[in-house]
Amino acid sequence: MNLSRFVFSAVLLLSLGAHGVLGAEETTGxxxxxxxxxxxxxxxPASIQNLAQLVTKAAEAAGTAQDSANWVWILLAxxxxxxxxxxxxxxxxxxxxxxxxxxxxxxxxxDFSIGSIAYFVIGFGIMFGADKLGLFGSDGFLxxxxxxxxxxxxxxxxxxxxxxxxxxxxxxxxxGAMAERTxxxxxxxxxxxxxxxVYPVVGxxxxxxxxxxxxxxxMVDFAGSTxxxxxxxxxxxxxxxxxxxRLGKYGPNGESKAILGHNMPLAALGVxxxxxxxxxxxxxxxxxxxxxIGLISVxxxxxxxxxxxxxxxxVWIKEKKPDPSMSLNGVLAGLVAITAGCAxxxxxxxxxxxxxxxxxxVFSVEFIxxxxxxxxxxxxxxxxxxxxxxxxLAVGLFASKEFGGIAGLFNGGGLxxxxxxxxxxxxxxxxxxxxxxLLFLAIKYTIGxxxxxxxxxRGLDITEHGVESYGGFQIFTTD
Amino acid sequence: xxxxxxxxxxxxxxxxxxxLAKAGICKMSVTNALGCGQxxxxxxxxxxxxxxxxxxxxxxxEIAVTEEYLKxxxxxxLEAANTGSIGDGKIFVLELAECYRIRTREKGKVAxx
Numbered sequence: 001m002n003l004s005r006f007v008f009s010a011v012l013l014l015s016l017g018a019h020g021v022l023g024a025e026e027t028t029g030x031x032x033x034x035x036x037x038x039x040x041x042x043x044x045p046a047s048i049q050n051l052a053q054l055v056t057k058a059a060e061a062a063g064t065a066q067d068s069a070n071w072v073w074i075l076l077a078x079x080x081x082x083x084x085x086x087x088x089x090x091x092x093x094x095x096x097x098x099x100x101x102x103x104x105x106x107x108x109x110x111d112f113s114i115g116s117i118a119y120f121v122i123g124f125g126i127m128f129g130a131d132k133l134g135l136f137g138s139d140g141f142l143x144x145x146x147x148x149x150x151x152x153x154x155x156x157x158x159x160x161x162x163x164x165x166x167x168x169x170x171x172x173x174x175x176g177a178m179a180e181r182t183x184x185x186x187x188x189x190x191x192x193x194x195x196x197x198v199y200p201v202v203g204x205x206x207x208x209x210x211x212x213x214x215x216x217x218x219m220v221d222f223a224g225s226t227x228x229x230x231x232x233x234x235x236x237x238x239x240x241x242x243x244x245x246r247l248g249k250y251g252p253n254g255e256s257k258a259i260l261g262h263n264m265p266l267a268a269l270g271v272x273x274x275x276x277x278x279x280x281x282x283x284x285x286x287x288x289x290x291x292x293i294g295l296i297s298v299x300x301x302x303x304x305x306x307x308x309x310x311x312x313x314x315v316w317i318k319e320k321k322p323d324p325s326m327s328l329n330g331v332l333a334g335l336v337a338i339t340a341g342c343a344x345x346x347x348x349x350x351x352x353x354x355x356x357x358x359x360x361x362v363f364s365v366e367f368i369x370x371x372x373x374x375x376x377x378x379x380x381x382x383x384x385x386x387x388x389x390x391x392x393l394a395v396g397l398f399a400s401k402e403f404g405g406i407a408g409l410f411n412g413g414g415l416x417x418x419x420x421x422x423x424x425x426x427x428x429x430x431x432x433x434x435x436x437x438l439l440f441l442a443i444k445y446t447i448g449x450x451x452x453x454x455x456x457x458r459g460l461d462i463t464e465h466g467v468e469s470y471g472g473f474q475i476f477t478t479d
Numbered sequence: 480x481x482x483x484x485x486x487x488x489x490x491x492x493x494x495x496x497x498x499l500a501k502a503g504i505c506k507m508s509v510t511n512a513l514g515c516g517q518x519x520x521x522x523x524x525x526x527x528x529x530x531x532x533x534x535x536x537x538x539x540x541e542i543a544v545t546e547e548y549l550k551x552x553x554x555x556x557l558e559a560a561n562t563g564s565i566g567d568g569k570i571f572v573l574e575l576a577e578c579y580r581i582r583t584r585e586k587g588k589v590a591x592x
Contacts, residue, residue: 256528258524258528258529260525323524323527326526362527365526369526
């Protein structure tokens with residue numbers, strides 16, 4: 001009852017925003033015209049003054065309405081992005097074994113909780129504080145720029161809320177690649193470090209006024225293919241490399257063995273949740289209630305759909321069956337890839353970007369598993385790292401003046417944008433690999449990063465948390 | 480007294496149960512089982528990696544019968560479990576030394592029936 005009321009009011013607010021505010025310029029324009037007509041037809045010359053007052057009032061009203069819509073939109077989007085946390089948690093739990101499900105819930109719960117505090121205390125300041133050398137921000141720690149005195153200060157609260165859920169998304173990506181063998185306390189330490197420092201620095205470079213945003217042709221990463229997803233993906237690679245594969249994942253001759261996930265419906269639910277929440281992630285990144293959120297939602301949805309189809313076709317041809325978990329990865333591959341360019345490309349280009357990401361993710365998962373022998377149970381490195389890099393580069397190819405004001409290679413913009421995109425992809429890769437490797441090695445040689453062999457075999461639910469996730473639960477089939 | 484143990488294809492359980500019930504045999508125990516035989520398993524594919532499944536899912540049926548019900552029961556299972564393909568399962572018949580009904584402490588033929 002309460003829930004439906006809340007949803008109803010949210011929808012009402014949104015539609016008010018859409019009707020009354022998104023078209024603010026036009027409606028105030030025509031409103032003023034009507035007012036002028038009414039005044040000039042009916043009243044005496046003295047009403048010129050009234051007219052001026054009317055115009056000022058109308059402009060003020062439009063401004064306030066736009067502000068309110070901005071607040072509602074950025075927070076609604078933030079709440080949607082927060083919902084990516086259960087999405088990742090369900091996906092990761094579904095694609096791993098039942099004996100570790102509770103541990104996975106705890107990791108996802110705690111990286112959001114710890115990440116929120118770490119980002120409040122330090123991360124946000126490094127990301128959006130006053131720029132130093134183009135490399136990091138230097139004030140605004142503990143949300144000190146926010147206050148309840150005026151509009152600017154109030155906005156900081158809403159803006160922080162939107163940014164913290166992004167930081168937590170970057171953090172939680174790593175969890176999947178390190179699943180089923182990571183020491184819980186080691187993971188907690190990692191969570192603090194990424195949300196406090198590793199992620200905010202990259203965020204500052206691209207979104208916070210840092211050097212990648214002040215290039216001659218600034219890098220375009222609208223909602224964070226690189227800032228959020230590649231950072232998460234490359235750190236996942238470092239983590240999985242330092243940890244080593246799960247016991248029994250590779251045979252004596254290096255042949256890859258399948259370790260089945262325990263709940264495909266749960267994994268699918270996670271992916272559907274992520275797809276849903278991604279509309280907040282991309283369309284919310286306007287950080288204002290602008291008309292472009294329609295286009296962004298369309299490109300986001302089309303890329304996800306094309307990613308699913310691309311991955312399904314690829315795995316169907318390669319392995320003779322349309323593998324469910326790979327198709328689910330395809331959805332995420334498309335979403336990650338369109339995140340950078342969702343406001344800068346045409347719907348057609350979005351389909352191309354998503355479809356290629358879907359193909360790419362299948363080859364990448366198999367390459368990382370079977371050739372590199374890096375054990376990534378959920379495919380996080382391929383989905384977020386590889387497809388994040390692809391999506392960022394794709395902006396340099398597919399960007400169109402008509403949509404975001406900048407043209408890429410295929411739309412007559414030459415190589416300038418592509419070069420900036422490449423520079424961003426490469427420097428972020430190097431930053432994450434160096435810091436990530438140091439961080440995980442430091443954890444490994446101090447508090448420890450991996451559980452003992454016995455604990456791993458018994459399952460992390462019992463050994464790390466002292467409780468089973470599925471006590472008293474048994475599937476019994478008779479048909 | 481005999482104990483019949485049958486390993487059957489899981490999807491045949493309903494038919495067997497119905498056929499037995501029709502003949503007045505309605506006391507049985509059913510458990511899930513894993514096993515391998517001539518069927519030789521099959522291959523699954525998970526995220527691009529081949530996975531050979533050797534132990535297949537089967538259902539284990541246990542029925543304790545008196546001599547007069549033995550042939551009838553076995554015949555019904557033979558009939559209802561048969562699909563004509565490898566993997567249909569096996570029936571074992573064992574001597575049953577004694578049988579007690581816990582509630583009444585009856586034993587022997589009375590306890591079985």
